[in-house]
Amino acid sequence: MKKNFVLALIALVMMACGNGNERLLTSATGTIYECLIVSDAAVKAALTETMGADMYGLPQMEATFNVTHVSPGQFDDFLKSTRNILLVDVNPNKYTLVKVMKSRDVWSQPQAMIRIQAPSDEVLLDYWRENGEQIREWFVREELARQIRFYRASTNKEARAQLNAQGYDLLIPEDYIVVQNSTLKIKDEEEVAVLWCCNDKGPMRRDVIVYSYPYTAQEQFSGESIVAMRNKVLGQLVSGQVAGSHMGTEYKHFPPVTRPVSALRDTVGGFYGLETRGLWKMLDGEAMGGPFVSLTRLDQVNGRVVTAEAFLFAAGQKKRNALRQQEAILYTLEMPNERQRRRP
Numbered sequence: 001m002k003k004n005f006v007l008a009l010i011a012l013v014m015m016a017c018g019n020g021n022e023r024l025l026t027s028a029t030g031t032i033y034e035c036l037i038v039s040d041a042a043v044k045a046a047l048t049e050t051m052g053a054d055m056y057g058l059p060q061m062e063a064t065f066n067v068t069h070v071s072p073g074q075f076d077d078f079l080k081s082t083r084n085i086l087l088v089d090v091n092p093n094k095y096t097l098v099k100v101m102k103s104r105d106v107w108s109q110p111q112a113m114i115r116i117q118a119p120s121d122e123v124l125l126d127y128w129r130e131n132g133e134q135i136r137e138w139f140v141r142e143e144l145a146r147q148i149r150f151y152r153a154s155t156n157k158e159a160r161a162q163l164n165a166q167g168y169d170l171l172i173p174e175d176y177i178v179v180q181n182s183t184l185k186i187k188d189e190e191e192v193a194v195l196w197c198c199n200d201k202g203p204m205r206r207d208v209i210v211y212s213y214p215y216t217a218q219e220q221f222s223g224e225s226i227v228a229m230r231n232k233v234l235g236q237l238v239s240g241q242v243a244g245s246h247m248g249t250e251y252k253h254f255p256p257v258t259r260p261v262s263a264l265r266d267t268v269g270g271f272y273g274l275e276t277r278g279l280w281k282m283l284d285g286e287a288m289g290g291p292f293v294s295l296t297r298l299d300q301v302n303g304r305v306v307t308a309e310a311f312l313f314a315a316g317q318k319k320r321n322a323l324r325q326q327e328a329i330l331y332t333l334e335m336p337n338e339r340q341r342r343r344p
Contacts (some may be wrong), residue, residue, distance in 0.1 A: 057256075083110065086114050088118070098118045114135055156197070159195065168210065220305050234248075241286065250278060256279075264331045279291055
């Protein structure tokens with residue numbers, strides 16, 4: 001028996017050594033939306049200011065990333081397992097141009113890392129002024145992709161089936177329930193198909209609403225048109241306890257902003273959409289509000305505009321992480337042609 005055990009152990013070791021493409025990685029340390037910056041002190045301020053800038057569209061100021069900074073000499077094996085790392089190497093003896101390398105799962109899993117090499121602090125800072133926000137966005141999208149992988153393991157099959165009947169799909173988490181599946185008649189508009197799901201467990205309420213309506217003109221894909229339709233649909237759909245109160249959009253303090261976005265790497269590739277981010281509030285009766293984010297896309301098969309929106313209410317609580325988790329749901333939205341070509 002002892003001989004057989006030794007032979008089996010040797011075989012396992014040989015198998016491990018023989019497969020050079022597979023590595024055993026430790027679990028990444030740190031929480032979501034934390035980033036470790038490794039750099040010299042001379043460029044610390046610029047890097048941390050961008051990575052830790054306030055996230056737009058939250059009623060209270062919260063940083064896009066919680067940032068920790070260490071010098072290259074402090075970057076030891078313990079810190080190498082951090083989930084998000086921005087590693088900056090400035091060396092005039094080694095580099096003549098800026099070089100940027102993006103990596104995943106180098107020392108731990110899941111891990112995202114960007115290494116920037118530059119010949120001088122001045123060159124590095126010039127590059128960062130032009131590209132720092134794009135680098136921050138890459139880390140955000142890496143976090144969203146991780147959240148999507150988590151959602152794939154457990155979804156609300158009833159909610160997805162009801163949405164599938166309309167031709168679409170969305171990874172609605174299992175802890176959300178269906179509030180409403182209906183068709184609304186909006187004044188001066190065609191009928192709007194709506195699926196509304198909600199998670200109101202605990203002190204924070206989270207809602208996801210998918211609505212679609214006929215595509216008639218390119219002008220529907222403007223920020224003004226998207227928000228105007230939002231006000232019509234959500235204003236009719238979401239009411240408060242005070243008679244006549246309804247949901248609207250905040251314009252004064254944080255006007256809604258719309259920008260083009262594309263698919264995350266963990267979703268169906270190649271799509272184009274518009275992201276709208278801002279604050280919602282109850283009108284005509286109640287002092288309630290919170291952040292929202294939506295993704296608007298074109299259903300070319302059925303000639304419809306499709307918007308998936310997430311919003312939450314969490315009075316007195318931090319909202320960044322919860323809203324980002326909802327935002328990841330939106331990026332799983334699939335059109336009919338994408339559902340057909342999805343790989344099993």
